[in-house]
Amino acid sequence: MTSKPRTQFAIQSRLLHWLMAVMILAMLFIGIAMVSSLADYHWLVAIHRPLGIAILILAIIRLINRKLTKLPPFPPTMSPAERRIASASEKLLYALMIALPLIGWGMLSAGHYPIVMFGAVHLPPILPAHPELFAILRAAHTVLAYLLFATILAHVGAVLFHTLIVRDRILDRMALWPVRRPKVADPAAKSLE
Amino acid sequence: MKPFLTIDPTLTRPALLLRLALIGLILGGVAALFAWRAGWFTPHTLTQKTVIDTFEKVDGVFPGFRRNHAKGVCFRGYFESNGNAAALSRAGVFSPGRIPVLGRFSLGGGLPYVTDAPSTVRALAVQFQLPNGEEWRTAMINLPVFPVQNVQQFAEQLVAFAPDPATGKPDPAKIQAFVAAHPATARALPLIQQRPISSGFADSPYYGLNAFTFLGTDGKPTPVRWTMIPEQPFQPSPAADPATLDKNYLFDNLIAAVRTAPQRWRLILTIGQPGDPTDDATITWPDDRQKIDAGTLVVEQIESEAVSPARDMNFDPTILPDGIAISDDPLLSARSAAYSVSFTRREGERKEPSAVTTAETGK
Numbered sequence: 365m366t367s368k369p370r371t372q373f374a375i376q377s378r379l380l381h382w383l384m385a386v387m388i389l390a391m392l393f394i395g396i397a398m399v400s401s402l403a404d405y406h407w408l409v410a411i412h413r414p415l416g417i418a419i420l421i422l423a424i425i426r427l428i429n430r431k432l433t434k435l436p437p438f439p440p441t442m443s444p445a446e447r448r449i450a451s452a453s454e455k456l457l458y459a460l461m462i463a464l465p466l467i468g469w470g471m472l473s474a475g476h477y478p479i480v481m482f483g484a485v486h487l488p489p490i491l492p493a494h495p496e497l498f499a500i501l502r503a504a505h506t507v508l509a510y511l512l513f514a515t516i517l518a519h520v521g522a523v524l525f526h527t528l529i530v531r532d533r534i535l536d537r538m539a540l541w542p543v544r545r546p547k548v549a550d551p552a553a554k555s556l557e
Numbered sequence: 558m559k560p561f562l563t564i565d566p567t568l569t570r571p572a573l574l575l576r577l578a579l580i581g582l583i584l585g586g587v588a589a590l591f592a593w594r595a596g597w598f599t600p601h602t603l604t605q606k607t608v609i610d611t612f613e614k615v616d617g618v619f620p621g622f623r624r625n626h627a628k629g630v631c632f633r634g635y636f637e638s639n640g641n642a643a644a645l646s647r648a649g650v651f652s653p654g655r656i657p658v659l660g661r662f663s664l665g666g667g668l669p670y671v672t673d674a675p676s677t678v679r680a681l682a683v684q685f686q687l688p689n690g691e692e693w694r695t696a697m698i699n700l701p702v703f704p705v706q707n708v709q710q711f712a713e714q715l716v717a718f719a720p721d722p723a724t725g726k727p728d729p730a731k732i733q734a735f736v737a738a739h740p741a742t743a744r745a746l747p748l749i750q751q752r753p754i755s756s757g758f759a760d761s762p763y764y765g766l767n768a769f770t771f772l773g774t775d776g777k778p779t780p781v782r783w784t785m786i787p788e789q790p791f792q793p794s795p796a797a798d799p800a801t802l803d804k805n806y807l808f809d810n811l812i813a814a815v816r817t818a819p820q821r822w823r824l825i826l827t828i829g830q831p832g833d834p835t836d837d838a839t840i841t842w843p844d845d846r847q848k849i850d851a852g853t854l855v856v857e858q859i860e861s862e863a864v865s866p867a868r869d870m871n872f873d874p875t876i877l878p879d880g881i882a883i884s885d886d887p888l889l890s891a892r893s894a895a896y897s898v899s900f901t902r903r904e905g906e907r908k909e910p911s912a913v914t915t916a917e918t919g920k
Contacts, residue, residue: 393594400596400604402708403887405894406875443559475900476870478692484879486690495869499905513591521584528576531565 370436371544372537377433380426381538384419388461391415392513399506413468414481420465427458441532450522453515460512466490467508471501603712605894609902611712615719616667620906624899626680626696628671629663630808630913631865634819636685638852642826645779646771648880649687651851658854659684661867662758662811665698670912673807675754675794681763681785681822682872683854691878694870696892697763697785701752702745703838708891710739745839756792758811759820767874767892768835768884771826780829780884782842785822785854789814808913815859822854835884861914868911871900 372378391412398408438447472479473489474497480486491497526534536543564573596604612624619627640653650656664671665678678698685693705711717735721728736743755761765783772778795802803809814820828847834840862868875883875893883889 393591396591397594400602400606402603402605402608402891402894404890405605405897406883406890409893441563443561443563445561475904476866478690478876480691480876484689484691488690493866493869495904495908498869499901502901503905517584517588520587521580524580524583525562528580529564529568529573530562531568 370434372436372539372542374429374433377426377429378538378540380422380429382540384422384426384461387415387419387422388512388516391419392509392516395509410480413472413479416465416468417481417487419461420469423458423461423465427462430458436537439526439532439534439537441526441530441534453519453522456515457512457519460508460515464505464508464512467501467505471498471505474498474501603709605891605898608708608712608891608895609898611715612667612899615715619667619669619909621903621908622667622669622911623663623903624667626661626663626665626682627667627669628808628912629661629680629862630812630911630915631659631661631860631862631867632815632856632858633860633865634658634660634855634857636683636824636852636854639850641849642771642851645773645781645826645828645849646880647774648693648771648878649689649691650685650693650878651880656688657686659686659865659867659870660856661862661865661870661872662808664807669909672804673802679758679761679763679807681758681761682867684867684870684872685878687878692876693878693881694872694874694876695765695783696872696874697765697783699752699755699761699763700749700766701764702748702841703766703888704742704745704749705739706741706837706839707887708895710742711888711891714742741837741839748841753791754794755787756794756810757807757814759814760787760789760791762786763822765874766838767886767889768829768833768838769877770835770882770884772880772882778882780833780835782827782829783851784825784827786825788821788823788853805913812859812913812915815856820856822856824851824854825849826851836886838886838888859915861916862911863908863914869904871896873897 373381394408394412394415398405398412401408438450442450469479469487470491473491474494476493476498478486479489491501523534526532533543568576592598596602609624616624616627623629634657635655636650636658637655638651638653640651642651643653645651660681660683663680663682664673665680671677678700680696680698682696683694685695687693705714714735717731718727720726736746763785768780768782770778771781811820826849827842828849829835829842830846833842833846860867873893873896875889877883
């Protein structure tokens with residue numbers, strides 16, 4: 365057949381994963397703090413806007429990269445049902461990474477706000493100013509942000525379960541350093557036989 | 558069929574439970590941190606939502622209207638910069654020339670159908686549309702100083718000055734207690750009460766109150782406050798019994814004045830000196846501070862809220878072009894936060910007709 369399967373994601377995929385993990389978690393915490401704060405509101409929003417657009421750009425790059433690179437196979441410890449759930453949750457994460465910044469951008473457009481990045485740099489509106497549209501997108505932004513947070517928690521929970529309880533070294537696939545998997549010493553894989 | 562999950566068989570039962578607990582602790586910890594940042598553990602802290610809730614408690618809820626400055630009318634016009642401020646700020650609004658503006662005149666308070674009265678706070682909100690697509694939004698009022706220093710005091714003041722449901726009038730004892738507890742308010746109130754009250758919107762000055770920082774092309778910061786000074790000569794407030802005046806007399810007179818001729822204000826910048834407080838809107842800067850006439854705001858056409866884009870515009874004072882930045886005044890971020898809640902609430906509500914329309918003066 366072709367070359368032997370990868371044990372890890374491509375290096376640029378791993379870098380994108382961890383960079384975006386930090387950015388998105390920061391973004392979720394900035395977002396939730398922002399909507400209740402008074403004194404910190406201004407600087408939090410000032411970071412939230414350009415950080416969101418940076419996430420959008422990186423998410424698009426990441427989506428293209430995913431289509432172009434070969435993925436490592438799921439570990440043998442994962443059942444077909446779990447693989448289906450894992451694939452679906454990855455699709456959901458990608459969809460939210462792209463949808464949330466777009467909705468934020470559209471929401472500011474519909475709210476007749478200037479979309480300020482930094483200094484004099486700003487983005488054009490992508491939707492016409494419209495009150496009901498603003499209200500719908502504003503609500504959607506909140507609901508989908510909670511969904512993203514919940515999906516990330518589930519993702520982290522699943523990886524922790526595999527790492528600490530299944531002990532199948534699943535994290536090696538995404539480790540920033542190169543890992544050569546010792547094929548033999550995998551008690552969990554053996555137990556499946 | 559494969560089981561959904563497999564467990565490493567070499568793990569002992571206590572080890573397994575310990576590891577499960579660790580996973581729970583990590584996930585629970587992150588979720589708790591999130592909930593803490595959301596303020597779910599501190600429900601009694603003043604937030605942007607509770608500020609607007611306080612307005613709704615005091616004035617009631619009028620769907621579709623601003624929670625403060627609810628009664629208003631919009632306008633179109635232009636700002637003609639004379640270039641005098643270009644050395645202080647690199648913002649395009651100060652380059653010589655004319656740019657379009659949109660704005661709104663309003664009365665303070667959350668009552669959209671309130672009867673016009675001479676002493677009610679009058680406000681002017683302006684959106685300057687810069688040639689490169691940037692915006693400058695500002696909301697000014699006709700008080701020479703602000704009665705409070707920060708949003709905590711502002712929320713307390715709203716409650717202290719609210720009409721007593723039994724008498725329909727504010728409770729003097731509550732007001733006295735608030736003023737006694739806040740020396741800044743005690744200093745500011747005489748200046749507010751002794752201000753000359755003009756006949757209407759057109760001959761009123763409008764003060765920006767909060768200090769801002771102008772940034773020059775070289776990045777040099779300058780503390781600045783701004784005021785719109787009317788070119789229309791001052792006329793004292795009508796001596797007639799307010800009860801004989803029309804419910805909308807302030808707005809009707811404004812609409813009539815703009816129909817007769819464009820109404821004009823000079824944008825006057827006051828330049829702060831080192832040591833002048835930039836974080837306290839209850840204090841004016843000394844009278845001898847340099848003043849710069851930066852240009853003229855011209856109101857050409859009054860528009861009813863129902864047809865103006867200014868109705869669905871948030872006049873957030875932190876929407877600034879490059880070359881103007883916020884100062885350390887804590888009111889600015891708090892205003893921005895509270896305005897966003899008011900905006901989000903009213904945009905999702907069905908719009909009711911406004912009290913003031915341009916049609917009514919034609920009757």
